[in-house]
Structure formats: structure tokens, C-alpha cells
Amino acid sequence: MNNSFNSIDDFFSQIIDKIDGLSESLDFIKSRVDKGLKPEMLYTPKEVAAILKCCERTVYDYLNKGILKNTKIGKKFYISTETLNEFIEKGTTGFKNQE
Numbered sequence: 001m002n003n004s005f006n007s008i009d010d011f012f013s014q015i016i017d018k019i020d021g022l023s024e025s026l027d028f029i030k031s032r033v034d035k036g037l038k039p040e041m042l043y044t045p046k047e048v049a050a051i052l053k054c055c056e057r058t059v060y061d062y063l064n065k066g067i068l069k070n071t072k073i074g075k076k077f078y079i080s081t082e083t084l085n086e087f088i089e090k091g092t093t094g095f096k097n098q099e
Helices: 008-034 045-052 056-065 081-090
Strands: 071-073 076-080
Touching: 045 056, 045 076, 045 081, 056 076, 076 081
Parallel strands: none
Antiparallel strands: 071 076
16 A cells, blocks of 8 residues: 555644644634624625615615625626625715715
8 A cells, every 4th residue: 555654653643733724724713703703705796685685786786886895706796795794884874975
């Protein structure tokens, strides 16, 4: 049997290193959740409309007017968790004069 491990100790050492790395990642995620932050993800305008309890057209209007920041991948718009949380906190206040 040919493998990249010189001994069983090397094998377990590498496994422990991987587990330590995963543990650090989980600790980081837990700290964000404890602060009320969700792991970063991208939402579609349809998903944002459901969260905001408005119609999808309204979300597209916010995107087109620059009221809601987005990332465009190909022809599709996506809104990050961070951007959505910021929008929910601030709302559209101050943007009405910019239309």
C-alpha cells in the first residue's frame, strides 16, 4: 500500500491539524452569530423582496436607483447579507432627494 504518510503518527498528525483548522473556522462563525451577524451569503432580488415583505419590482427599483447596493454576476443581481442588513438598519432615508 503506497501512500503519502510515513507513519501512522504522520497520518493522525495531519488529521489533528485539519480538525484544528475547522475548529478555528467554527469559532469565527460562532463569534459572528453571537454578535447577531449571519454568515455572508448572497440573496436574489426575489429573496430580498420576501425578507423586506415588498414586491420584487420594488427591490429592482432600489437596485437601479442605487439605493440598495448589489453585486452583478452575469445578468443577475445579488445582494450580500451585509448590504441587506445595512439597508434594513438605514432604510431609504436620505435617498428620496437623489431620485
